[in-house]
Amino acid sequence: MTGPEGQPIPLNGPVAVPPKDEGKPGSVLDAVEGGPLAGAVSGIVQGLTAKQKKISPRYFYDSAGSSLFERITQLPEYYLTRSENAVVERTVDAIVRQVAPQEVLELGTGSSKKIRQILDACSQTELPRYTAFDIDRGAVTTAVETIGQAYPGIDARGVVGDFEKHLSLLPQSPGRRLVVFFGSIIGNLDPWPRRRFLANVRTLLGPRDRFLLGVDLKKEPHVLEAAYNDAEGIIAEFNRNILNVVNRLVDANFDPGAFRHQAIWNEDDGRIEMYLIAETRQEILLGAGGVTITVEPGETIWTESSYKFTRRGAQGMLEEAKMRLDAWHTDTMFGLALAAPDGS
Numbered sequence: 303m304t305g306p307e308g309q310p311i312p313l314n315g316p317v318a319v320p321p322k323d324e325g326k327p328g329s330v331l332d333a334v335e336g337g338p339l340a341g342a343v344s345g346i347v348q349g350l351t352a353k354q355k356k357i358s359p360r361y362f363y364d365s366a367g368s369s370l371f372e373r374i375t376q377l378p379e380y381y382l383t384r385s386e387n388a389v390v391e392r393t394v395d396a397i398v399r400q401v402a403p404q405e406v407l408e409l410g411t412g413s414s415k416k417i418r419q420i421l422d423a424c425s426q427t428e429l430p431r432y433t434a435f436d437i438d439r440g441a442v443t444t445a446v447e448t449i450g451q452a453y454p455g456i457d458a459r460g461v462v463g464d465f466e467k468h469l470s471l472l473p474q475s476p477g478r479r480l481v482v483f484f485g486s487i488i489g490n491l492d493p494w495p496r497r498r499f500l501a502n503v504r505t506l507l508g509p510r511d512r513f514l515l516g517v518d519l520k521k522e523p524h525v526l527e528a529a530y531n532d533a534e535g536i537i538a539e540f541n542r543n544i545l546n547v548v549n550r551l552v553d554a555n556f557d558p559g560a561f562r563h564q565a566i567w568n569e570d571d572g573r574i575e576m577y578l579i580a581e582t583r584q585e586i587l588l589g590a591g592g593v594t595i596t597v598e599p600g601e602t603i604w605t606e607s608s609y610k611f612t613r614r615g616a617q618g619m620l621e622e623a624k625m626r627l628d629a630w631h632t633d634t635m636f637g638l639a640l641a642a643p644d645g646s
């Protein structure tokens with residue numbers, strides 16, 4: 303595969319090569335030493351010294367951010383989670399019957415609700431393992447503990463890593479594997495990183511393995527914009543909290559209260575764009591980077607893109623990554639794609 307300028311896209315390396323710690327039931331392992339945020343400083347400083355200031359959405363999810371996101375999923379305007387839950391509930395039995403997984407590998411652990419529906423449906427089949435993979439160690443630990451306690455027969459494990467970088471460090475599956483990526487988290491990835499991510503997911507799949515992908519669907523702009531501009535202002539608070547995370551990670555002094563939230567639908571690129579807009583002029587010291595930046599009044603920091611998809615678009619991106627769309631389930635708001643590796 304080649305990138306935008308024709309250069310090869312580095313994949314994350316062959317899946318079987320590095321000596322991977324297999325861990326043991328209940329274990330939570332780091333994909334890389336020091337955890338996935340160990341190398342965060344240079345990327346954050348680079349984003350904040352660019353012409354259009356930018357912070358990656360992967361930094362939303364500290365413990366405050368994760369609880370705010372949990373509240374977002376309950377907002378009347380934020381239909382995504384409810385829709386996906388309903389689609390999963392309706393289709394989980396058929397999916398599990400079709401795949402009969404022996405490992406469920408969850409990329410990006412949310413609340414355990416949907417994964418429990420999958421595991422419940424698996425109770426009739428043979429399921430020795432649940433693996434949680436997330437950038438937030440706390441989220442992985444909680445998932446491993448709650449699933450381990452609720453399902454004593456299941457070998458629950460966790461890996462702390464960045465799904466854009468560390469998928470190749472996952473241990474082998476003990477058998478048929480179902481990789482799940484819920485919540486339209488894939489919508490955070492721009493087209494090129496998304497291609498690379500899907501190519502990496504493909505390397506996790508043997509012929510009998512499957513990939514279950516949740517994607518939010520394109521719909522009327524006012525519905526999309528309302529979902530990211532809730533009346534209660536929880537999403538604004540979630541957006542501003544990323545500055546608290548950045549303050550800790552790069553030893554900076556952002557005042558989150560000096561920014562307001564904006565979310566707009568970009569029709570051309572098919573995505574919601576989220577920004578923080580500075581209310582006042584600010585000088586911010588990025589201590590760990592040894593630089594000071596200036597933020598002008600009205601200047602924006604781009605914190606998130608949330609791409610929306612169509613069935614055709616989802617099918618196209620899966621096919622580009624050498625997977626085929628095996629099943630498509632939807633309530634017209636949200637789509638659940640079950641994908642199989644080509645040639646299986």
Ligand code: AVJ
Nearest residue numbers: 374485486487489490537608
């Ligand atoms: C978790 C990435 C799917 O894009 O809708 C929620 C994050 N941002 N409200 C999304 C989010 C603002 C969410 N994802």
